[in-house]
Structure formats: C-alpha cells, structure tokens
Amino acid sequence: MDDKPLSKISPIAVDKALKCAVETVKSIKCLRSGDLLMEVGSASQSRSLNKINNLAACPVTASPHRTLNTCKGVIRCRALIDCPKDKELKSQGVTDINILTKDDSGSRRNTNTLIITFHTASISKHIKIGYLRIPVELYIPNPLRCFNCQKFGHGQKTCTGREICAKRTGWTQRQSLQQQNEMPQLRR
Numbered sequence: 594m595d596d597k598p599l600s601k602i603s604p605i606a607v608d609k610a611l612k613c614a615v616e617t618v619k620s621i622k623c624l625r626s627g628d629l630l631m632e633v634g635s636a637s638q639s640r641s642l643n644k645i646n647n648l649a650a651c652p653v654t655a656s657p658h659r660t661l662n663t664c665k666g667v668i669r670c671r672a673l674i675d676c677p678k679d680k681e682l683k684s685q686g687v688t689d690i691n692i693l694t695k696d697d698s699g700s701r702r703n704t705n706t707l708i709i710t711f712h713t714a715s716i717s718k719h720i721k722i723g724y725l726r727i728p729v730e731l732y733i734p735n736p737l738r739c740f741n742c743q744k745f746g747h748g749q750k751t752c753t754g755r756e757i758c759a760k761r762t763g764w765t766q767r768q769s770l771q772q773q774n775e776m777p778q779l780r781r
C-alpha cells in the first residue's frame with residue numbers, strides 16, 4: 594500500500610468500496626503488515642480485483658498471493674521417467690514438474706515419482722498422461738526439524754530450546770562427541 598495501510602481506513606468504507614468494485618468476496622483478512630488478504634469465488638472476480646488501484650480514496654495495488662494460489666500433488670508414473678517435463682501436463686493447470694531422483698552408484702537416476710505444482714488452490718484428483726489416468730495425491734513436505742533441540746516446527750537458527758543430542762537422550766551433542774572420542778577404538 595502506497596500511503597496509508599488499508600488497516601487504518603474504516604473497514605466499513607473498505608467493504609463498501611469493495612462491494613462496488615467486485616461484489617461480495619469470500620473472505621477478507623487484515624494482515625499484520627496492514628495489507629488485506631482476500632479470497633474470491635471466481636476467476637472473473639479475481640481479474641476485477643487485480644485491476645483495482647484505488648479503494649475508498651486510498652491508492653492501492655492488488656496482486657495474486659504468491660503461495661496460496663498454488664498447490665502441490667504427487668503422481669507416480671513410469672511413462673514420465675524419461676520425459677518428466679512433457680507438455681501434456683502443462684496444459685492441465687500444471688505450472689511446475691519436479692521428478693524425484695535417487696542415487697544409483699554415484700550418479701542420479703530419475704524415479705517414477707513426480708511432484709507437480711498446480712496453479713489452483715486445490716489439486717486435481719486425476720491427471721491425464723496420454724491414455725493413462727493417473728491419480729494425484731496431496732504433496733506433504735517433510736516436517737522442519739531442529740538439529741539443536743530435536744523438536745519439529747522450527748530450524749536451529751531460530752531455536753530457543755536446550756541443546757539435545759539426537760543419538761543419546763539426556764546428553765548434549767558436545768558431551769556425546771566427547772564420550773565418543775574418549776572411547777577406545779576397536780581394532781581388528
């Protein structure tokens with residue numbers, strides 16, 4: 594927002610102006626930054642919303658949300674091992690395709706698992722690859738784990754917890770390492 598954040602303008606005035614411009618939207622949320630996050634019910638509403646440059650006499654800029662308008666799914670398909678970026682997928686609302694690879698004695702080899710990004714808020718149930726109808730599962734990324742306190746949901750750079758060794762309960766990583774170095778080495 595250019596001058597004054599939208600959060601400082603009367604919500605009644607903003608709501609009235611919005612109803613004039615795009616009719617009723619699904620939901621409106623005021624973010625901590627002062628921006629407004631809106632969910633709309635149709636593509637035409639989204640187009641009208643993106644054109645708005647003034648709301649209740651306040652100059653504004655509207656743009657699609659960077660991550661909320663996409664979603665990721667997982668498919669398994671042998672036919673795509675050699676040509677994972679096939680154009681046929683792109684025409685089905687897919688914006689990005691990433692094939693998982695695995696180590697094969699020093700070099701990477703494509704697997705039959707692909708992570709596909711759709712430019713929609715929910716994934717398609719199936720995707721067509723030639724005459725094949727491949728089911729799409731929701732992609733759930735690995736949870737973020739902290740290597741300092743070993744808990745989930747944050748990284749070690751932002752950790753405020755106590756350092757814990759991942760291998761020995763009740764030990765710090767330093768104690769664990771020290772103990773390891775003091776242990777007599779087994780020789781054959």
Ligand SMILES: [Zn+2]
Binds near residue numbers: 739742747751752753
């Ligand atoms: Zn932590």
